[in-house]
Amino acid sequence: MGVPLYNRDLSWLSFNYRVLKMAGDERVPLYERIRFLSIFSSNLDEFFRVRMPAVLAINRVLEKDPDAGSDEALTPDTLQQVLQEINRQQVEYGQILTGSIMPALLKQGVELIYNQDVQGIVKTCTRNYFLTNILAYLQPVWLNNQEKKLFPENNALYLVVTLIPEGNASEREYVVVNIPAALNRFITLPGEDGVFRIVFLDDAIRAHLAYIFPGYAVHSSHSIKLTRNAEMDMDEIKGDILEEVETLIRKRELGVPTRLLYDAALPTPVLHFLAAQFDVATDEMIPGGRYHNLKDLADLPMPATLKDALYPRVALAQNPTTAKTDYMLDLIQQEDILIHLPYQQYDHILRFFNEAAIDGDVQEIYVTLYRIASSSQIAQALISAARNGKQVTVFVELKARFDEANNIRWSKKMKEAGVKIIYSIPGMKVHAKTALVKRRRGYQWDYSGLIATGNFNESTARFYTDHVLFTAHTGITREMELLFLYLQSREQPTAYNFLHFEHLLVAQFNMTDRFTALIDREIAHAREGKQAFIHIKINNLQEKTMIAKLYEASEAGVQINMIVRSISCLVPGIAESKNIRVIRIVDRYLEHARVFIFCNNGQEEVYMGSADWMNRNLYRRIEVCVPVYAPALQQQLKDIIALQLADSSNAQNAIQSYVRNIV
Template sequence: MKNLQKWNDRDISWLHFNGRVLEEAAKPDVPLLERLFFLSIYSSNLDEFYRVRMPVLKAIGQLEAGEEKSVAVIDTVKALVNRQQQQFGNILRQEIIPGLGREKIRLVYNEPVPEQVGAIARSYFFDVLTAYLTLIPLEHTKPVFLENNKLYMLVDLVQNNLQRRCIVNIPSDKVSRFLHTEHDGTTYVLFIDDIIRQQLPFIFKNAKINGAYNIKITRDAELNLQDEYAGDIAVKIEEEIQKRDFGLATRLLYPPDLPQPLLRTFVNAYGLQGANTTSGGYYHNLKDFLSFPVRPAHLLYPPEPPFSMVAEVSSLFDRISARDFIVHTPYCSYDAVLRFFNEAAINPEVVEVYTTMYRVARDSRIANALITAAKNGKKVTAFVELKARFDEANNIRWAKTMKAAGVKIIYSIPKLKVHAKVALVKVNRAGRLKDYGLFSTGNFNESSARIYTDHILFTAKPGLLRELELLFIFLAKRRKPLPEERSVFSTLLVAQFNLQEEFLRRMDTEIAHARKGLPAGITIKLNNLEEEVMISKLYEASCAGVHVNLIVRSICRVVPGVENLSERIKVKRIVDRYLEHGRIFLFENNGDPQVYLGSADWMNRNLYRRIEVCFPVSDPELKKELVTILQMQWEDTAAAVWVGAEAQNIPQHGNKSSFRSQTGVYLYLKEKYGK
């Protein structure tokens, strides 16, 4: 490999991950509608990339030292995205739409509304859509602001012998993107874009319509938050949220048939010279496919009903006292987590409840349980992170509601995000306080638990929970730890205190074992692997003889398989039915494996700008369980690919049989715990 770098670029690596999502949409053995949903996920991911990462790349490019590198990265990004967008269109037009047609589902795509359903579409236009339509003449001296990621139609027309350009909004944020109706045994699915286009002669009477082109502007999503300021942080964030959709444009999407003179007129009118102008498909916001209105069961994944681990338990706290256990979502039901908070709310022996909340579900039963607990006289404390990107408004809403009910709310810490997912309940048993805790790799969010693979440890171990209580005491101080406080944790690994140092120490132990010829190995599963100190230690381990297996879903800056650098490092990426989200850390430790779970990826933000918690799993049976799950994922040949030295996805070949780890994990856990 020529000119190989020591670190892969994070953004290019991420785009390869999104390309892996696209590959799943291309697989003929994936159910047809699930393939459509993968296209939706790809589209949604790409929108967020342009909102969050493109402004960063441009900002780097404006610095003299970073200009050359940034231009090269941006050029590579554009080329990758263009190739992926071409692949996206081919999958949709050549595979999925014909496949739906064979199922008597006609997705009308880039063609006039069919005569068979023309009357129904017209009625829908007048009965529903017209209530939300706004006409914006392009000739305005001061153009009306076009909102972030909203859909618009740029109409070129001649009316009363005058050339006009007008923008019509497509109200997909107000109504469903699709209208579906049945005719002669075929279900027609129409984009509302085409229904509006059909009625342009009515909207612009006595006009000649020369063309109508769907456009979309993506804007910078960063909030302008000062780390130190006077006043209520919730108020400040609410003010900034209201400004978010008015940020600088980072991308303009337009269809391939938009005439260049009209494009230049539009760009000049809206001052979009600094945005990436990208020729995409004829439709934008295809993330809306996730709400596709026709869903025959045989076109979806077969159901995998989650099984409860606590359905027959009379007291959850007694169950935890007896032995630690782990709930693996979405294979196991989330009912144990909900019950943890619900029992705390009504159990008269419970006196105190503490929890962190990073992304709160919109209709959160957990938040409601905390409210009930406070009303029932418990001391309830919730640390609510208000800086969780794109969830700020929802978190603020719930924080205010809980606070009004008597829950003590602790807000964000300046210069830090609290990304830990932990909870603690104190129970008065015969005059003595007994602690019970939750440690999770994912958010306490019952909505995401249905599609995210995560691991939640239920424990009553005094040592762990004593340190967890110390963490909550620290969080109440709302500040970064002082140097003398950094040694307070010895069992928990907590970012800003000891997390990075302890992981480095464990890798050093593996290096020492390998040099002595003792059993040594590292297997780590993460969402993102970016931070150079940790990667350097993995390179050092590889050079010392340690075999390193990495399962990294998204960003991975490791360059694997390079002689005298990373020849013993292998990297896999899994994209499948569920979003791989749990973090697992396995160190061979001379035949006495150490296993950790946690909230922390190995990224700069996780290690240096967040409070994260990773926690040991000491129960031998649970360690064996996690090692089994990790091994299944490493052996995946159906949904896993190798990550190459240039961050690219490399298919696995030569396998006589195909093994899908998510199916294997579900069957393994069902046999072990299912009733």
């Protein structure tokens, strides 16, 4: 009998639905609710770019062979279930926007003109803006023109316009008009009645279509958007990885369609005409509303007079330990330090890299970078370090999805400054978040290590929850040095199977074995009548072997509490999972930390790191988890996890208060 699994795509959709519910929660500030609508829409776009191609492909296999099976719990019904769930969520999305948020905006003196006739105030008030700003960007394409074919850009917005030639009412011409991405999606209209009115760029174009097509009557206009497959086969990369990734990035925008999202009011004959034009299959055509790309709602204009429409500004806490010292590198040699983001200032991480860049005794710096901030101060510090004569080695993961171009840009800039750049290992991603600074003191060296649960990215650190450990522990830092030596080889792990990690848990080397052993110990303790529990916080839980091991522990009596933000393929409420509780937290910040706590009969062991429990993390990436040895720091992580397990609704506020009171 196989391991009971819940489908990963349906699980992910349930996570995105939780995001949508935040938009419907009237306790959330108004413009933050609008931001959650934007996040929901952006997430769904990525789902159609990244996951839907796999769902469609596997579904076609299962149509021919229903017994083909899959570790992802896909059945011949999965595609229909996915599409039904997406449609249900989109309907609720519209209800929240039009039935809850727009009335709330109106009460605050803000009117979003939505699904309204554009020939009145919209046409009058946007005429000058259309003629002076919009018109220059419009590039109509006649679909019956055989010489000029339309190739819709990925997730770009278009209007399909049906025209009737003057004097020939029986004829129809179809033209596609782009909605320019270079312009703001929203236009504020002048108001003399005190109302702050906002109109979609789409509607400003609709209102003036007759100006573009003299000699024709505009019969109708409907919005469409084509989403293209974003998956790139990185495993096939050989040779110059930088050049090949750059080529693949360009090709990604030419990917095959995975979704034609269209205004549900679009006439069926026109829809079929478009499907043939764009080579879209029936199961890839998704009805929607009048407006697409509602992720742009994140940029909805807000009048300056609006009060309490955003989360209150939070004064970030200082870490009490680092606040008392002028030199982070010296302090790390004395004691381990743990930073909790975004509740505490990111300055501590910046100080670590800045001090390393300028300290005259620092000789070598090693860093793994997965997603770099577009204006990265950390990358700038590494550039300064290299120019200051230090040996700087940076492993840049060029295959970080949708961040490839930014990572390439920074890798070239660092390389020009003298930084030794190590590019991706073929067929594998390096997802670890690690840094090591080696400082010569006389005839001796001291090592300062940094291991985090999230990227070295000061932009995302403002709203991602993560933990960052600074340590000079001899065993940990020496193993970090071994890891960096391996990464420089750019060889597969099998070529370095002689590496032994006693402290670090490193995917491809010992991570799955160590996690399995830790769970087995809890199983043994439970069977002996000893105290046994496991607390795990991760982003995704999908890997079948680890799920099976959790079921085994549950059946043995181990009490398991899990906080899984996104995908969870573990099936709750069955005999195998009777002692497993799984919760999901969606709130002001994006839960991103990975923490693992094992009871060990009262002598708890605590780990943190970069690894989720998915096939890709455990078998196709280099991930690092680290034990937290300092009892006080262990207690901080245990307290934070306890707060989240106790309250999945307002845990953010509780943690904020807790972190402020750490002494």
